[in-house]
Amino acid sequence: MPRGKPASSACAGANSARANEKGLYYVARGQNVRGEGMRFFSIGNIEELDFNKLVKQLPGSGGWNASSTRGRYVRAILESHPLLEQYEINTPMRLAHFIGQGLVETGYLTLRVENLNYSAARLREIFPNYFHTEELAREYERQPERIANRVYADRLGNGPPESGEGWRYRGRGFFQLTGKDNYRRYGEVAGVDLVNDPELIERDLKKSIQVAAAYFQHVGLGPYADRDDSAAVSRGVNRGDPRAARPAHGEALRIQWTNKAMDLVRDPQALLARAANDEALRSGATGxxxxxxxxxxxxxxxxxxxxxxxxxxxxxxxxxxxxxxxxxxxxxxxxxxxxAALDAALAPVPEPSPAEQPPAEQPSVEQPVEAQPSETQAPESVETAPPPVEAHEIERTPDGDALPPASDTAGAPEPTEAAAEPDPPAEAAPEVASSSEAEGAPVGDANQGAAPAPDDAEKLAMPAEEGQR
The missing domain is CATH 1.10.101.10 (PGBD-like superfamily/PGBD)
Incomplete structure (x- = not known):
């Protein structure tokens, strides 16, 4: 944050941004265009950005959570979308520059208030004008309050060392606001009283983001961010004047982290948390x-x-x-x-409608099959009574021998020897066998004519399942 006099307020000027129901749109000088071709921010809310993609690159970022200072800063940024729009931090370029500066000012989102617990060597590096000798630096090293009251006394609106205002108004917040004059000026711009309550932006990190955004707009850093002039933005934040000749403290780091933040916001759709389906969600993710x-x-x-x-x-x-x-x-x-397991656990089990109810379990349609005759076993057949035999009274000789029956036709000639021999049995299957095959045939085939040939009989003997393959 500035160590010198801040630059006068700059108009948002040539470039501005406006919002409508479709999102944010860039409006160049002399134009009033809101068409899709001018759309620059394809998300409707900064909350949709997955800041973990940026935070996990920060030094010492082995892990973080919502209750840590880093987690609280991220949450404050995510909840500050309307405030950032209010102070015209509403383009990817401006947002990247704002975040990049804040990362370095806060020690990569770990500091709410300036850490002045410096060694002698560090004192001489950061404040060479106040610690000319090694002996003097050693006298003050590791004494934060004494250091603050020495280096910030009698400037930035602060009183002498004994006033304690150097310590009271030391660096705080996302931009490490420093000095009583800056607390008064940017507190008024943001609508908060920081003179009487300087610790507000240490306690409430959302207020810290608000004051930093008010500073960004008031010093006129938006147009420099639009031109991607990271050096000018760095000097505006650290020295209070984007046109300062001297580089900002840590200017190279500021430029580096601005570029990393640019990767976060340059292609918002690619970095939407919901679009990162190929990455596992883990501690620190947001969105x-x-x-x-x-x-x-x-x-x-x-x-x-x-x-x-x-x-x-x-x-x-x-x-x-x-x-x-x-x-x-x-x-x-x-x-x-x-x-996938979560999706399965949440999937409702649909109740089938009456029309979709499965039919009640029916007994098997496969009727009991009567035992089929084997090739060596005579099939059970319909009992057919033999033709009735006419009863003849057997005549016998006095000695008891049976006499041949008399011919029914009187005077019939005696049969010859050849005729007396019975005819051999017919080779045709008896009628009883046909009845048996009819019983083994499918329903409706019993009275359809001649008995099937042997091959057909084998087919009829196949189980129904085999016949349906």
């Missing part, structure tokens, strides 16, 4: 996809805390419990397998 996950876990009875779109400790514990109960790898991250 609509996390909110959907939290709602699903809550619906299934897992305690996730508030459904706020921030993947914090409570959400991770819920994911771990779900994975354990569903015999998934217990990682705490929502990979495709875990997501």
């Amino acid at each position: 609509e996809r996390v909110r959907t996950l939290q709602a699903a876990l809550s619906q299934l009875g897992y305690a996730v805390g508030p459904v706020d779109g921030v993947f914090g400790p409570a959400t991770r514990r819920a994911v771990l419990a779900f994975q354990d109960e569903h015999e998934l790898p217990v990682t705490g991250a929502v990979d495709p397998a875990t997501q």
Whole structure:
């Protein structure tokens, strides 16, 4: 944040941005165009950006959660979309420059208030005009309050060292606002009283974002951001004047992190949390996809805390419990397998309509099959009574021998020897066999003429299932 006199207020000037129901649109000088061709911000809300893609690149970013300073800063940014629009931080370029500067000012989202616990060597590096000798630097090293009252005394609206105002109005907030005059000026621009309550932007990080946005607009950094002049924006934030000749402290880092932030906002659709379906959700992720996950876990009875779109400790514990109960790898991250299990657990089981009710179980249509005769066993056949035999009274000789029967035709000639021999049995199958084959045939075939040939008989003997293949 500025160590010198801030530049006068600059008009938003040549370039401005406006919002309508379809989103944000760029309006160049002399134009009043809101067509799709001029649309520059393809998301409707900054909350949809997955800041974890940026935060995980920060130094010391082994992990973070919503209750940490880093997590609270991210949440404050996500909730500040209307404020950023209000102060004309409403294009990808401006948003990237705003975030890039804030990352460096806050020690990569870890500082709410300036850390002045410097060693002697660091004092001489940062404040060479106040610590001319090694001996003097050693006298002040690791004494933050004494350091602040020395380096910020009698300037920036602060009183002498003994006033304690150097310490009271030391750097705070997203842009590390410094000095009583700046607390007064930008508190008024943002509509908050920072003179009487300078710790407000240390306690309330959303107010911190608001004051930083008011500063960004008031110093006129928007047009420099539009031109991607990272050096000018860096000097405007750190020295109070984008036209300052001296580089900002850490200017190279500011430019580097501005470029990284640019990757976050240059192609918003590609970085929408909901579009990152190929990546596992894990601690630190934010956005609509996390909110959907939290709602699903809550619906299934897992305690996730508030459904706020921030993947914090409570959400991770819920994911771990779900994975354990569903015999998934217990990682705490929502990979495709875990997501598929969640979807399956949430899928409703439809009740079939009466028309779709399955038919009641019926006995098998396969009727009991009567035992078929084997080739060596005579088939059971219909009992056919033999033709009636006319009863003849057998005449006998006095000695008891049977006499041949008398001919029914009187005077019939005696049969010859050849004629007396009976004819051999006919080779044709008896009528009883035809009746048996008819019983083994399908219904309706019994009276359809001649008995089937042997090959046909074998087909008729096949089970019904075989005949349907």
